[in-house]
Amino acid sequence: MARLNLLEETRFEKLPVTVYQNTDIASRKVARRITDLIQKKSKNGEYAILGLATGVTPIGVYKELVRIHKEENISFKNVISFNLDEYYPMKPTSPQSYVSFMKENLFDHIDIDMANVHIPDGTLDIEKIPAFCLEYEKKITELGGLDLQILGIGRTGHIGFNEPGSAPNSGTRLVTLDDLTRRDASRDFGGKENVPTKAITMGIGTIFKAREIILMAWNRKKASIIKKAVEGEISSDVPATYLQLSENVEFVLDQDAASELTRFNTPWLVKDCVWDGPxxxxxxxxxxxxxxxxxxxxxxxxxxxxxxxxxxxxxxxxxxxxxxxxxxxxHTITGWPGGKPNADDSQRPERATPDKKRVIIFSPHPDDDVISMGGTFIRLVDQGHDVHVAYQTSGNTAVWDDDALRFVEFARDFSKSINLDTAKLDDLYLSMRKFLETKQPNQADTSEIQTLKGLIRKGEAISGARFAGLPDDHIHFMALPFYDRGKTERNPVSEDDVEITMELLQKVKPHQIFAAGDFADPHGTHKVCFDIIVAALDRLKNESWVKDCWLWMYRGAWHEFETHEIQMAVPLSPQEVERKRFAIFKHQSQKDRPVFPGDDAREFWVRAEDRTRETAKSYDKLGLAEYEAMEAFVRWIY
Incomplete structure (x- = not known):
């Protein structure tokens, strides 16, 4: 009976899927399967032939393999590896190369014989690539084929770099990358224009020959493409759907990546449910x-x-x-985001007391506050709450180089106009111009340029917060160190980030915290900033004020909460929408076209207005009152 129930629950799924509670558990499980295979092969005096993947997805697996090697003395000397792909053209010493990636995340930390490592060569003359690809296939075949192939999945549905349109019997070859794939890689290359347009990849036919295939996917960004790959019709439009034809494949997912599968998203369509309130x-x-x-x-x-x-x-x-x-x-709708004084709050999202609350709005970048909850921000100030805003990072990465030069040119001209000595400023300006003229894609700015770009965004943030009604002493610039460390380190978050956050929290002792819960941002900063806040609150949990502090998550810059998730919806009038727009306009460096726009080509103020109107429309369609716009929030229980 249990097996029948499982089949009914997964009847929309066309291949085996295993879902783990989180990425760490899933990564450890996959790593253990790899080492079990290696040990089994070693006992038989055989090589383990592994197909390996790159990207963010397998990093946790490789980290666990390194741990197992060091702590459990598992050897990799009997491993022969073949990587799925490499950008073309690409030097192996480039930080964006998959040679560098594999060395940094795995090969430099284990005892594998580098003579047994095979990665497509991104330095070949283009006319030599077909012969190289045939030889790559031949090597795999002569070794008896891949024992285990590890895969990720791109948002186009690509496996390896087999983009939409790839044939199911395709072999190793040179391919052209999809625009979305290049956009997703843009941060590593300092902009999409610097991402190679081509790559060498194993073919789907090559992958299919592996005796075991494990495709891994983490987080909600992958949820929609996972649903298509697992439940959709087989189509060249989504190359991962070809895996439905294999008898040796398993998808390994975390809960977020699996969230749009029918058994999780609409379980009543496939099984009996425990009908709780949510x-x-x-x-x-x-x-x-x-x-x-x-x-x-x-x-x-x-x-x-x-x-x-x-x-x-x-x-x-x-x-x-x-x-x-x-x-x-x-009852989620309220015009009183800080709680309505002297009112029955049993059916309201926020408490009535104290009627004037201390509030901190945490903003990962210097504009997330007004973009995502500018109307609520202004409403809280207008209603007399003691509101503070805390900008967690400088946001200096997202300023155009020519904007930075423009500000220095202004400072020079202004200084000269009032007869100030500009010699040092002139020297700085000339050195900046010289650096920027030869700056390489994704090269870190000099410390002076980073400071200048940070000051540009700081000035804009101050202007926006003042427009919302805050005095200067309620505007905080945290400059969390992880942000600049992240330009050179893989795991930049450290103790100092948490301590800085704890210090501000202890200073304000807020009744309300608003934090970005929009984890779809392309750079990942929102999630890191949110985790730091939660870690700080956990450290402070024994302080009396923390027990009476509510944490609300906001979204809006990248996507919005689903209607069923929303616990507080703050309606905005047409006039409030306009005030919010003017607050966003204070961030001039992000207007028109920001450095990292993500997939959405609309300006941030347009995105914000469209999303809040869409939220209002979703309520209207359900039969609720019709509002101009709504900002939505979900409470985080810590």
Whole structure:
């Protein structure tokens, strides 16, 4: 019976999928499978032939392999490896090369014989590549084929660099990279324009010959493509769907990457459910959106015809369910994000007391505060709360070089106009120009240029916060060290980042904290900043004020919360939307086209307005009141 239930639960899935609680557990499991294979082969006097992948996904696996090697004395001398791919053209000594990646993350820390390491050669003359690719295939075949192939998956659905349009029987070859793949790699190269347009990759046919294939995927960024790969029809549009044809494949996912699979996203379609409050809310909202009907117009027939008959039977009549969910959604709406004074707060998202709260708005970059929650920021100040804003990083990476020069040129001209000595400033300006004229892609700026770019963003942040109504002594620039360390180190977060955050928290002792919960940002800074806040609060958990401090997450710059997730929705009038827009406009260096725009070509102020209007429309479609815009929040329980 248990097996039947599992089959029913996974009936939308066309290949085996294993889901682990988090990335660390999943990485350890995969690493152990690799070392078990190596040891088994070693006992038989055989080589383990491994196909290896690069990118962020396998880093945790490689880290665990290094640990096992050092702490458990597992040898890699009987391993022969073949990497999936390499950019072309690419020098092996380049920091963006997959040779550098493999050495840094694995090969330099284990006892593998480098003569047994094979990585596509990105330095070949283009006419020599076909012969090289044939030889690469021949080497794998002569060794009896790959015992185990490790894969990641790109957002285009590529495996290796087999982009959409690849054939299922393709071999090792030179390919052209998809634009989305190049955008995803842009940060490593200092901009998409510096990412190679081609790569050498093992083919899908090559991958298929492996006796075991493990595809790994982590975080919500991969959730939508994982759903297509696992549940979609086989298509060259999503090359990973070809893996459905293999009998030797397994997808290994963390919970976030698996979140859009039917058994997790809409489980009522495949299995009996335990109908708790959050699941009922999610299901009813899904049903209303699926049928394009307001919640209060949903019928018993609607429930029965869409996999929710069990809910109607257990918790019905359905009209009572509809009213209950309608009321719960309605109670998330508040014009008092700091709590309404002298009001019954039993049905409100925030507490009524104290009526004037101490508030910290943490902003990972110097503009996330006004972009994502500018309307709520202004509302909190207008309603008399003691609001502080804390800019966690300088954001100096996201300033154009010519903007930096423009500011120094202004300083020179201004100094000369009032007869100040500009000799040192002239020297600095000339050295900056000389450096920037020869600056290489992704090369770190000089310390002077980094400082200048940070000051540009600091000035903009001060202007935006003042526009929201804050006095200067409530505007804090934390300059968390991890941000600049991250330009040269793989794991830059350290004790000092947490201590700086603890110091500010202890100074303000807030009743409310707002922090960016938008972890889809392309640079990863939001997640790091959020984790530092949580770590600081955990250290301070025994202090009395922490027990009465609520942490609210906001989104908006990159994507928004789903309607069923929202716990506080702050409606904005047309005038408040305009005030928020003017606050965003203070960030001139990010206007028009920012350095790292991500996938969304819209300006940040346009994104912000469109997303808040979309949130308001989602409430309206469910039958709630129609507002101009809404900013949404979810409470984090720590």
């Amino acid at each position: 699941l009922i809310k999610k299901a009813v909202i899904w049903l209303a959106n699926h049928l394009e009907k307001p919640i209060l117009k949903l019928t018993e027939e609607d429930y029965n015809n869409n996999g929710m008959a069990e809910l109607a039977t257990e918790k019905g009549p359905v009209y009572n369910i509809n009213i209950d969910i309608f009321n719960k959604i309605q």
